[in-house]
Amino acid sequence: NAGVTQTPKFQVLKTGQSMTLQCAQDMNHNSMYWYRQDPGMGLRLIYYSASEGTTDKGEVPNGYNVSRLNKREFSLRLESAAPSQTSVYFCASRGTGELFFGEGSRLTVL
């Protein structure tokens, strides 16, 4: 019973490089989310997808893009990474109840 799976778990990028964080859930949830976690800031919503085929901006979307590939998968892309994007990224999914989070992806941008 995997729940929400994120890859990669760790990544180091140089400024200006691009990368995609992958997320998949096996709970048949409609809604999926991407958060970033920074010390003292809690979790802040980057983008979300209410259902397959739809995506919307959250609180801190600048510098990111997302794709809801199908009901299971929701990816987050950094087109040109910046040091300010150094963070831990969490994917989450939700059916009609609570949020379920993945284990996180720690990204460092040098």
Added chain:
Amino acid sequence: QQQVKQSPQSLIVQKGGIPIINCAYENTAFDYFPWYQQFPGKGPALLIAIRPDVSEKKEGRFTISFNKSAKQFSLHIMDSQPGDSATYFCAAITRSWDNAGNMLTFGGGTRLMVKP
């Protein structure tokens, strides 16, 4: 502007102590207040949640106290254990929770260490 303010940022207690984590909110439309527990290297997981029509909710050793007039709520951990060492987040959201775009607003987190 952080709509949910959480304190303290870190807390150290001895085993058996009762750590208390406090949160204050501004938006009176919030009507659902969950707490999440996060262990190192893991994602947050729902611990306990309360709605403002009750002043207290207990689940095992974890208790939420809610003060609607003061717009504050707190988490108490009774008989704390080293295994409770984790980061705790409070959060708040409005009743339109079924709308996926309705965002949970998180507090800044409290890192709790329970010493043996």
